[in-house]
Amino acid sequence: MAILPINEKLLSIVGPSGLTNDVLALESHNRDWRGRYQGDAAWVVKPATTHEVMDVVRACFEAGISIVPQGGNTSQCGASVPGTGWGSIILNLSRMNRIRTIDWDNDTLTCEAGVTLATVQETARQGNRLFPVSIASEGTAEIGGVISTNAGGTAVLRYGNMRSQVLGLEVVLPDGQLWNGMRMLRKDNTGYDLKQWFIGAEGTLGIVTAAVLRLYPLPRSRATAWVAVDSPAQAVSLLSHLKSCVGDRTSGFELMSRSALQMVLTHITGTHDPLGNSSPWYVLVELEDASPDAGLDALLETALDQVLQQQLISDAVISRSESQSAALWALREQVSEAQKREGISIKHDISVPVSRIPVFVEDASQKLERAYPGIRVVCFGHVGDGNLHYNLSMPDKVKNPSFIEVTPQVNRIVHDVVHQLDGSISAEHGIGQLKVDELVRYKSPIELELMKTLKKALDPKNLMNPGKIFRPGNI
Ligand SMILES: Cc1cc2nc3c(=O)[nH]c(=O)nc-3n(C[C@H](O)[C@H](O)[C@H](O)COP(=O)(O)OP(=O)(O)OC[C@H]3O[C@@H](n4cnc5c(N)ncnc54)[C@H](O)[C@@H]3O)c2cc1C
Structure with missing residues (x-):
């Protein structure tokens, strides 16, 4: 034949x-x-x-x-x-873009892998529900990819990352068999939780074709503030203060260095500095509540007044309309785009325990400045999750190409500090091709062996996304 x-x-x-x-x-x-x-x-x-x-x-x-x-x-x-x-x-998977079912009483949405994250959010909203994972690429990123990267984003603080939103999965295994794990259950202790293998696996164990996702009540009120702080330590103290004043209503808590804001103001038209005085750091705070009468603006104002008097923050502005709130969020969400337009940089996507963020920023910045005088640090991220994006370049663009060549040495400085603080070298973006060598360096041998055992059991021919997560020739 x-x-x-x-x-x-x-x-x-x-x-x-x-x-x-x-x-x-x-x-x-x-x-x-x-x-x-x-x-x-x-x-x-x-x-x-x-x-x-x-x-x-x-x-x-x-x-x-x-x-x-x-x-x-x-x-x-x-x-x-x-x-x-x-x-x-x-x-x-982009052609597999159907919403299969929605069970409003069970608060679940079942869809195929190629549905964009924005479509899931919008579909949920039409039924007065929230799908909480929110990332700046949500108009393009698709559910299969968002699951396979265990994406994080700006609402992890309150709702958790993608892993927390997945109740069921349908996966085509590397030999073409189908595993139907499309459960709609919040409780299911029947042995190993197989879906967790595929979440965050970067397509190295199988193809996600569909998923059952959790929905939440749609917030009916929201308050947003832009706050100037002197240091990441002040930002962490502000987060603690907010937790004690407003409980778990804090849904967003995004840190931005002045350098990050400046890049957005330079490259993204229509953006404005919300506060007159320049500050070294800013925090974008968002509170939300399912009740329309939660009085969030007043709560936020009181909480910020208190910290202003204690000199924990230096200035703040609370948005008075949806459009003002959207303008504040745009400053945060446009950082990646502005960074792209600014030119190449050495990027890091790290996490440390929230309490150690100030030590990380101080220690890494000092070591980098000693090694590369004048280095520009563009730091922003999800402080509530201990996750910072830490991008490095030379302000003088002429020097940047030679600076990029020392990426391994720069990574060593940053990732060693992260490791000493019991952190992660990849908080939300994954390993891909970019960090295969770093993974070998920082994961314990036994953890790497366990990962290889799983990979070999599911994909013995190494046909699923080879060269990702594992170094070529290393499984
Ligand atoms: C401007 C911008 C902002 C971003 N912000 C964030 C952020 O805040 N937080 C965050 O976590 N990420 C962020 N990202 C990264 C990215 O958007 C996420 O990782 C997203 O989840 C990837 O989805 P995707 O559909 O584009 O996947 P792809 O990029 O296409 O794929 C990502 C990985 O998943 C695998 N994969 C894709 N589909 C499947 C499938 N159906 N089955 C098995 N494997 C599959 C791929 O092989 C690959 O390993 C951002 C990206 C951009 C460009």
Whole structure:
């Protein structure tokens, strides 16, 4: 019996609208969002159903062809594009974009992997519910990708990250079998919780094709403030103060260095500095409540007045309308875009216990300044989760290319400080291709062995997103 070449086999499964090797399409699917990685896949497959995914994966398994699962391709660590020399195909889930069911009484939404995060949020909102995961790429990022990266974002403080939102999963395993774990339960202690294997696995263990997601009551009132503080230590104290004044109503607590704000003001049109006086650090605070009459503005004002008198903060402004609130959030959400326009930088996505954030910022900044005088630190992130984005460059753009060449040495300084503080070198973006070497350095040997054991058990041929999480040749 003649064996079909893989492209003909794939064509017979997904049809002409599900397979392309068009040059422009290949270019956009092979290149990552940051423009840092260029893959060499010759085919992009776009199945429209779970059955098509199963058939594609089985065909690749039999032919020994590796697969890079892809959603919105917004990965920050080169996880969603192939490396070179693997002969991988890209399996893009964007055509699987149906909401399957919504159970309002059970507060669950069931959808396919290619539904964008923004569509899930909007669908939930139409039924007066909240889907709380919120990231600046939500218009493009898709549920399969958001699950596979265990995305965080700005509301983790109150609702948890993506892992906390997933009740059930449907996964095509590396040999093409289907695992139907589409449970809608909040309690289920029947042995190992298999869905956790695939959440945050960066597509290295299987293809997520659908999920059951948790919904929450839609907040009916919201208060937003922009607060100037002298230091990250003051920001952490402010967070503690707010917890004691407003309980768990704090849903957002975002730190930004002046350098981060300045970059947004420079590159993003229509943005304005909310406070006249320049401050070294700012915090964007948001409170929310399910009741429309929660009096959040007054609560926030009282809480901020108290800390102003204690000189824990230096200034603050509370938004008086939805549009003012949106303008404050835009300052935070546009940092990644502004950073992209500013030019290349050495990025870090770290977490430490919240109480150790001040030590991290001080220690890392001092060590970096000693090693690279004049270095510019652009620091922003989710203080409530201990997660900071810590981006480094030289203010003089001419010096930047040579500075980028010392990335390994810079990483060593930053990640060693993180490690000493019992932190993580990747809080929310993942490992991808970017941090494979760093992972080997900082994970304990036994943890790495356990991870490899799982990988080998599920994907013995190493066909699922090879070269990601694990160093090539290291499994
Ligand atoms: C401007 C901007 C802001 C961002 N802000 C945040 C933020 O605040 N917090 C945060 O956590 N991230 C953030 N990100 C990173 C990124 O958006 C998230 O990681 C997002 O979850 C990725 O979703 P995606 O659909 O684009 O996945 P992709 O980038 O396509 O893929 C990401 C990973 O998931 C795998 N994958 C994709 N789909 C599947 C599937 N169906 N089954 C199995 N594996 C799959 C891929 O192989 C890859 O390993 C940001 C990115 C940008 C560009």
